[in-house]
Amino acid sequence: MPNAILSLSSAPPVSLSFKHRSNLFPLTPLQLNKTLQLPTFRTPPNNGKFSRKPLAAIIEKETAISERPETFLREGEEDPPISSSSSSPSSVRARFERMIREAQDTVCSAIEEVDKGASFKEDVWSRPGGGGGISRVLQDGHVWEKAGVNVSVVYGQMPPDAYRAAKGDASLDPSVKPGPVPFFAAGISSVLHPKNPFAPTLHFNYRYFETDPPKDAVGAPRQWWFGGGTDLTPSYIFEEDVKHFHMAQKQACDKFDPGFYPRFKKWCDDYFYIKHRGERRGLGGIFFDDLCDYDQELLLGFATECAKSVVPAYIPIIERRKDTPFTDQHKAWQQLRRGRYVEFNLVYDRGTTFGLKTGGRIESILVSLPLTARWEYDHNPEEGSEEWKLLDACINPKEWV
Template sequence: MEAVVMAAAKTLPISSLKCGATKSATTASQKKTLSLSSCSVRQAPDFLRDLSVTVAGGRNVKSSRKLQVTAAVAEDRRIEQESMLSEKPATLLRDGQDAEDKNGLRARFEQMVFRIQNEVCAAVEAVDGGKFREDAWSRPGGGGGVSRVLQGGNVWEKAGVNVSVVYGSMPPEAYRAATGSATKKPGRIPFFASGVSSVMHPKNPFAPTLHFNYRYFETDAPEGVEGAPRAWWFGGGTDFTPSYLFEEDVKYFHQTQKNACDKYDPAFYPKFKKWCDDYFLIKHRGERRGLGGIFFDDLNDRDPNELLAFATECADSVIPGYIPIIEKRKDMPFTQEHKDWQQLRRGRYVEFNLVYDRGTTFGLQTGGRIESILMSLPLTARWEYDHQPEEGTEEWKLLDACRNPREWL
């Protein structure tokens, strides 16, 4: 029966953080300690940095018997209800060691994402003239988030920049004693995740949407198992989604991302550009949601300080990579037909985010803050039956580039 329930329950990935959601993770060295009866692997070669855990609340739960079985798992993994705060706290880290260790990676990463949030919001406000609304929340067990949303602006119809910090833990069922000689049942495996996540949808159909997300994960040793290994990794990316193809914009944007990558490794841009094209595929359409950028995950094969610097470099490339394009396109005249096409592409954005995006789907099922998770959806979207742009038109050119990713540089 267990196998049946396992297979029927949805499996969800945990390697990408959508702010407002939580994640579970396990360590690279716990390879032999995990019971696969309640875990599943998304990436075989490096699977312990990249593990999926079966989560209930999926689509297939129907019988009361299964509900009971899976509800227990869901209960185990559901994050605590957030409490709204009257103002943004200085840190979302837990009191004590995390908050006090100013030079620790957790603290330095959090300060970086807060700085990025401030700078991106300031840059957007400077162009738009509108102001971001801020919502901050915390959770009883530590962690929380700060969402900033600008809606109905002059340039952007909806722009959001979220920071969040999550303290979570894997259920003990996912874990077996580290060695055959272990006599004590291990406790849960605590993890830490922090990230910044942003989506910005402009009004003008010639101005592209931008998404970026940078995140840092750590797992502790399982409770009750002395000397067990820890793990950490970085992930993230920046990708952009125009409704119309201006080659100069695409080249400019990709060049800024390549420049950031090249400072650290000439192999990064080609690898992360392809990863981005692969990730943002709307499988049922056979097309990407946009024209890519960079995407990476599971980065932990260098000194963590170097990888923090790399993630910072990428995040710092958002403003110079995006704002100049917006400045160029935001006031271009357009017709209702242009607007309708933009709205159809926004529909594709919704399809990707609700059907495929791991952070979104995971967040929806684990009880993250819904409004922060779904902030990524556009203000408005459109679905026309069987819309097919005529070959050679500007709409077709964009679609062709979404279907057949190119090397832009």
């Protein structure tokens, strides 16, 4: 997992903002940096000239460990242990960690069951001051070209000016210089690339973020929010598959608010847009971020329901398509669409681009990319072909349910 620097985004002043995040390790230190873009400040170097530097968050370096701990939370934050089945932890932090670790186990088991041969390689890491994660990657299996399912729990501190700017709270006396703002982030994120060109790629990501008030800002409130989503990226359209997938997203949303699905479906279409191509990366799903204007328990339940819907929304599609016969032409088109996936992640995904610019651990930054991809000069599918139908749906988003 990469080291990370935290930055603050140009979000509305009502709360800290986790804007548009879709990377595979969205909650690792390096990738936290890109999601919250902190303001820059000017510092004079030795030659007397000023330079602009980002306000950086402080996160301890991770170290590999041999066994999975019961919890990555700091001591005293989680009771009972995650391994206990007798009762549930009480804090949102602890319950969210339990949820994402159970979701990781469920998804990985389903992936291995479908593949019937390959298994996940697991890396476990932790930090001296608390936090850590579990990275699981399956590569070159029978069904899966590459599959990553990862969880992380991160602690750190952001500069006080970032808290003040994001909170927009007049109650914080501007003459007071509060100390650093502690933050907590936990999440699960995954990208699954099948081999068969008729089987779609899946991405999902669910996360929870908290900030404590600055140490010297008496009475300042704690901030929290949820983000995430699940989206489908096929190379060929099977309407029954896409409708099944979107219906699963809608059903998860409707249990909490009938307005969630149309709102988050549009948000997904808008976010996964490849501007230089004028098309979406895939056929969408749901995407949301910075959600804090609902009851916290409702949003925790919503994120949990969305994570639980991943396997029933996706695995039946893979079971239907994984053994479908295909030609070299079909495979070549899949590779071209994988090229679009690479373009989006390297050009627009904020976690990936930030990590590359700041010298992060390359294996973690690029784990969301497929093993293989293809680019052809001036390639245009024949109008009316199956390839053209997919491209048209990526250019003109459709209502599937």
